[in-house]
Amino acid sequence: MELEFPSQAVLESLVKYLLQILGAVVIVIVGLIGASLAGRAAERSLKRTRIEAEVRGFLVKLAKLMVLAFTLLLALEKFGFHIAPFVAGLGVLGFAASQAVQGPLRNMAAGMAIILGRYYRVGDFIEVGGVRGVVRALKLSATVLQNTEDATVVIPNSKIGGEILTNFTSERRVDLMIGISHGEDIPRAITAVHEALGQSPRVLQQPPPVVGVIRVDDYAIHLSVRPWCKVTDYWATQFELNEAILAKSKERGITLPRRELPVVSLRSKAGAPGRPGGGEPDDLLGN
Numbered sequence: 001m002e003l004e005f006p007s008q009a010v011l012e013s014l015v016k017y018l019l020q021i022l023g024a025v026v027i028v029i030v031g032l033i034g035a036s037l038a039g040r041a042a043e044r045s046l047k048r049t050r051i052e053a054e055v056r057g058f059l060v061k062l063a064k065l066m067v068l069a070f071t072l073l074l075a076l077e078k079f080g081f082h083i084a085p086f087v088a089g090l091g092v093l094g095f096a097a098s099q100a101v102q103g104p105l106r107n108m109a110a111g112m113a114i115i116l117g118r119y120y121r122v123g124d125f126i127e128v129g130g131v132r133g134v135v136r137a138l139k140l141s142a143t144v145l146q147n148t149e150d151a152t153v154v155i156p157n158s159k160i161g162g163e164i165l166t167n168f169t170s171e172r173r174v175d176l177m178i179g180i181s182h183g184e185d186i187p188r189a190i191t192a193v194h195e196a197l198g199q200s201p202r203v204l205q206q207p208p209p210v211v212g213v214i215r216v217d218d219y220a221i222h223l224s225v226r227p228w229c230k231v232t233d234y235w236a237t238q239f240e241l242n243e244a245i246l247a248k249s250k251e252r253g254i255t256l257p258r259r260e261l262p263v264v265s266l267r268s269k270a271g272a273p274g275r276p277g278g279g280e281p282d283d284l285l286g287n
Contacts, residue, residue: 024075031071035064058112058140110157111140125168125231128160134231171204172231174238178245179220181255186213186221189254193225196248202237203227220257 042063046056115138120126124135126145131153133145143160145153180189193211197203209227216222225245229237249256 027071027075031068031074034071035067038067039064106158107141107156110161111138111142114138114143114157114160115140119165120167121170123170123231125170125172125234127166127168128155129163131155168231170231171207171228172234173226173228174234174241176225176238176241176245177214178223178225178249179257180223180249181257182221184221184255188252189223189249192248192252192254193223193245195252196241196244197225197227200227200237200240200244202229202233202240204229219259 039060042060043056046059114120120135120138122135122138126133126135131145131147133147133153135143136146136152137144140157142157143155145155147153178189178193180186190211194209197209197211203209204227207228209225211223211225214222214224225241227237227241248254
């Protein structure tokens with residue numbers, strides 16, 4: 001039995017396809033290296049700018065994907081695929097996909113606008129859609145807040161785009177009310193409050209705290225105390241300052257107001273204490 005060897009045409013076809021496969025593999029390897037280099041170059045360039053880390057990461061990934069997509073097209077061309085119809089098909093597919101994920105794309109577009117517009121950053125205290133809280137995370141799809149009740153609130157960025165946004169910045173003012181008695185020396189009391197504020201590490205020096213008389217009534221002279229602190233330190237600052245101001249007032253001998261209840265003595269028509277007919281007054285406990 002004689003062995004049949006492949007014809008010359010078959011051998012040429014095998015060599016041709018092997019070379020095509022080898023060429024495609026080389027293109028893919030070069031593309032992977034190029035994508036990595038493009039990502040590093042984009043990251044180095046973007047670090048010199050003030051673009052947020054979230055956007056930087058997105059743009060770096062986008063640069064890598066573009067290089068990889070171009071590499072894939074070149075590799076497919078080695079097998080006889082024509083790029084033009086393939087790109088057209090990708091366009092149709094991309095349009096269909098965009099319709100299917102319209103909501104997430106809107107959120108991402110709004111997230112890009114928020115980050116590039118610098119409307120707020122992580123750590124800022126904001127109010128949007130009736131929700132107040134500290135920004136804990138700013139993503140392309142959503143913003144994560146920690147509200148005043150320490151609950152986590154996730155708001156899609158597309159919702160934020162259509163709402164009125166109030167940014168209280170990363171600093172927040174603490175509003176305290178301190179009462180002193182009418183006979184107290186007001187400048188001395190204000191000095192004592194400033195001393196307590198100056199000893200608190202949470203109170204910011206800029207903007208400087210403001211202390212002054214805001215109201216006077218029959219009960220006391222009321223001092224308004226308005227220091228600034230970081231948003232994350234708001235409640236801790238408020239609690240600590242109440243204790244610190246009270247301790248400093250006692251140390252400096254500042255008299256705090258006390259409510260006094262008038263005692264009314266019931267007397268008879270004759271002027272003697274007790275019942276109208278005389279005798280001992282009723283026991284206050286009803287005995």
